[in-house]
Amino acid sequence: MTIAAAERPVVSARDIVKRYGGVTALNGVSLDVEEGEIFGIIGPNGAGKSTLFDILCGITVPTSGSIRIMGSEISGMPPHLIARSGVARTFQRTAVFAESTVLENLLFGRHASFHHGVLGRIVGSKSYVRDQQAFQARVEEVLALIGLDGERHRKAGVLAYGVQRRLAVGIALMSDPKIMFLDEPAAGMNGRETADFIALIRAIAPGRTILIVEHDMAVIRQLCGRALVVVDGKPVVVDAPHHVLSHPEVVTAYLGADDDE
Numbered sequence: 001m002t003i004a005a006a007e008r009p010v011v012s013a014r015d016i017v018k019r020y021g022g023v024t025a026l027n028g029v030s031l032d033v034e035e036g037e038i039f040g041i042i043g044p045n046g047a048g049k050s051t052l053f054d055i056l057c058g059i060t061v062p063t064s065g066s067i068r069i070m071g072s073e074i075s076g077m078p079p080h081l082i083a084r085s086g087v088a089r090t091f092q093r094t095a096v097f098a099e100s101t102v103l104e105n106l107l108f109g110r111h112a113s114f115h116h117g118v119l120g121r122i123v124g125s126k127s128y129v130r131d132q133q134a135f136q137a138r139v140e141e142v143l144a145l146i147g148l149d150g151e152r153h154r155k156a157g158v159l160a161y162g163v164q165r166r167l168a169v170g171i172a173l174m175s176d177p178k179i180m181f182l183d184e185p186a187a188g189m190n191g192r193e194t195a196d197f198i199a200l201i202r203a204i205a206p207g208r209t210i211l212i213v214e215h216d217m218a219v220i221r222q223l224c225g226r227a228l229v230v231v232d233g234k235p236v237v238v239d240a241p242h243h244v245l246s247h248p249e250v251v252t253a254y255l256g257a258d259d260d261e
């Protein structure tokens, strides 16, 4: 199938195939995501959405196909180097460290560029002190963005589920990423939490490109300019959400009784 090519894609994948033994998780997925887009990826359970994210972030090596992030081929590049180039992601299942405070959780998102050698820390080198200050400033910015300013010393595990998911986005935001991959970030949220979440993503979107896997079609409709549908590892259609959601193959394969319209 043909997917309209973006003029300046920041995430570009061509003919991605991923096989696990006899299971073909992805079977020829291509996509181009333009700078500044909020791009949705939807599809039934087991369609290959998380596998696609893992491949786009370099966590999983595809069986075949190529991926360019901001113009650079990432094949063979370790995930931490990809992260350093401005990519961050949240995971479908692991959200936050329940026994750690909000602040400690944000520390886990500390960018590699903030890391200094032991010597630099002991002698308090200028660059170390400067980075410490930048890091503290970033913590404050992120706490304000995710609305957890007053909760910084609370254990993440005691927060409402939807708030924990906001914190997961906060951890990803710590490195001020240019590209964010969010894997079902609104899963399990109630209506109020989902509305707050949509507002959060709108607030952080300027200056970033966001790819979002989500089963909640209200989230996809409200946030995404375009969405890709994947069914059984194959791309079905890429278009504006209201178009893809009424695509006959999508209705048959995926939405049917689940359609919330």
Ligand SMILES: Nc1ncnc2c1ncn2[C@@H]1O[C@H](COP(=O)(O)OP(=O)(O)OP(=O)(O)O)[C@@H](O)[C@H]1O
Binding pocket: 020, 023, 024, 025, 043, 044, 045, 046, 047, 048, 049, 050, 051, 052, 092
């Ligand atoms: N490490 C693995 N080993 C073997 N099979 C795998 C592995 N990871 C994924 N798969 C298989 O690949 C297919 C796609 O899985 P994936 O998790 O990417 O789907 P998904 O679209 O994210 O589903 P969901 O909506 O449930 O999160 C499934 O059949 C899954 O069982």
Ligand SMILES: [Mg+2]
Binding pocket: 049, 050, 051, 092, 183
């Ligand atoms: Mg998944």
